[in-house]
Amino acid sequence: MEQKLLESIRNDFLNNKPIIILDDEREVEGDLVFPAELMNESVAEFFFKYGKGLFCIVGPEENLLKRGFFKLPTNYNANYFIPIDFGNGTGINAFERAQTCVQLANTQTTLSDFRYPGHVTLIGAKDFTMRRGHSESSVELMKLSGFKPFSVITEILDENGESHNIEHVFQLAKKFGLKVLNISGIWRFYVKNTELMKVKSVARLPTRFGEFKIISFENNLDHKEHIALLKEWEKGTTPYVRVHSECLTGDTLLSLRCDCGSQLSNALRKISEKGGILLYLRQEGRGIGLSKKIEAYNLQDSGYDTHEANIALGFKPDERDYAAAYQMLKALGVEEVILLTNNKEKVDELEKYGIRIRHSERLYGEITRYNEFYLKTKLIKFHHQLEELFEKEV
Numbered sequence: 001m002e003q004k005l006l007e008s009i010r011n012d013f014l015n016n017k018p019i020i021i022l023d024d025e026r027e028v029e030g031d032l033v034f035p036a037e038l039m040n041e042s043v044a045e046f047f048f049k050y051g052k053g054l055f056c057i058v059g060p061e062e063n064l065l066k067r068g069f070f071k072l073p074t075n076y077n078a079n080y081f082i083p084i085d086f087g088n089g090t091g092i093n094a095f096e097r098a099q100t101c102v103q104l105a106n107t108q109t110t111l112s113d114f115r116y117p118g119h120v121t122l123i124g125a126k127d128f129t130m131r132r133g134h135s136e137s138s139v140e141l142m143k144l145s146g147f148k149p150f151s152v153i154t155e156i157l158d159e160n161g162e163s164h165n166i167e168h169v170f171q172l173a174k175k176f177g178l179k180v181l182n183i184s185g186i187w188r189f190y191v192k193n194t195e196l197m198k199v200k201s202v203a204r205l206p207t208r209f210g211e212f213k214i215i216s217f218e219n220n221l222d223h224k225e226h227i228a229l230l231k232e233w234e235k236g237t238t239p240y241v242r243v244h245s246e247c248l249t250g251d252t253l254l255s256l257r258c259d260c261g262s263q264l265s266n267a268l269r270k271i272s273e274k275g276g277i278l279l280y281l282r283q284e285g286r287g288i289g290l291s292k293k294i295e296a297y298n299l300q301d302s303g304y305d306t307h308e309a310n311i312a313l314g315f316k317p318d319e320r321d322y323a324a325a326y327q328m329l330k331a332l333g334v335e336e337v338i339l340l341t342n343n344k345e346k347v348d349e350l351e352k353y354g355i356r357i358r359h360s361e362r363l364y365g366e367i368t369r370y371n372e373f374y375l376k377t378k379l380i381k382f383h384h385q386l387e388e389l390f391e392k393e394v
Contacts, residue, residue: 030169036150053155061124068111085118233275240276242267259365287319326353
């Protein structure tokens with residue numbers, strides 16, 4: 001999502017045209033979205049007629065709490081606040097619900113200016129770095145497009161009342177000329193245009209591969225302690241970069257179930273020779289965490305491969321995110337890299353954030369009888385570029 005698109009979205013809003021935000025990964029739903037400060041009777045009627053879902057106004061959780069609005073009890077971690085009405089009418093018709101939205105976006109109002117419980121559902125949005133749902137992405141889109149951080153959202157239901165009919169969502173968008181944005185696209189634009197990490201501490205780190213600078217970061221992205229090891233490169237050249245996801249078992253405990261430890265060593269050796277950066281990301285087990293990785297190991301002992309094991313535990317095959325890698329490179333002033341990887345997804349993800357990949361170089365680890373099946377799974381199911389390791393069999 002680029003600046004021109006944001007300007008076009010802003011113009012749509014100013015011309016009473018909502019947009020659609022699509023969550024095609026978690027909820028698999030599309031929501032109509034519009035700035036609360038601009039909400040009016042005609043747009044509200046459109047939401048009722050063509051959205052059909054729950055008519056909600058969303059604002060930053062912290063702001064709502066400061067103004068006296070209070071949360072409803074929940075047994076499933078919902079973030080609903082007391083529903084509200086503004087004015088002396090019934091609060092149910094399109095005009096009155098629109099006025100409630102406009103007045104909530106007026107940050108000078110407090111709970112005492114509204115009647116409750118009312119007919120407009122109120123939702124508190126978490127920080128976008130903590131939760132990536134319709135609520136958070138819609139509030140962030142309001143800010144990105146130059147409006148107050150208060151949105152009106154309604155799930156889009158089809159003629160049978162189904163909210164997961166993505167084909168219907170696109171048909172509605174085509175019929176009325178509505179833009180459709182993915183939450184992932186809004187997130188990517190947010191990460192690209194917001195400083196979420198900056199250098200915190202730097203120290204010398206002598207290793208058996210040579211001396212590096214070890215760098216920690218103040219991290220408001222995911223609040224994990226990612227680090228970088230940096231070896232200065234010649235001025236005018238492009239640094240070699242390895243994005244390495246933490247593997248306690250392979251990197252530290254010298255496990256032979258994977259090739260992570262030997263890949264880490266080979267990366268440090270290469271960077272020490274050529275100059276560059278190793279980004280060490282704290283996303284163990286392809287992002288599922290250490291305990292879950294051990295559960296996955298147990299399933300693998302029963303015949304599952306690593307792809308199947310993650311799915312059996314309720315995860316995607318690969319849960320990793322490279323937003324932190326982009327933010328770390330940005331904090332270090334690096335815009336172009338030679339990427340040490342066998343994983344084309346890393347190339348694609350960094351390029352989506354705007355990092356220029358001059359080219360990528362394959363980085364192999366040690367192949368053993370313990371990790372051969374694991375590496376073949378990487379090749380076949382994760383599409384890592386490992387053909388040379390198995391060229392006699394592929």
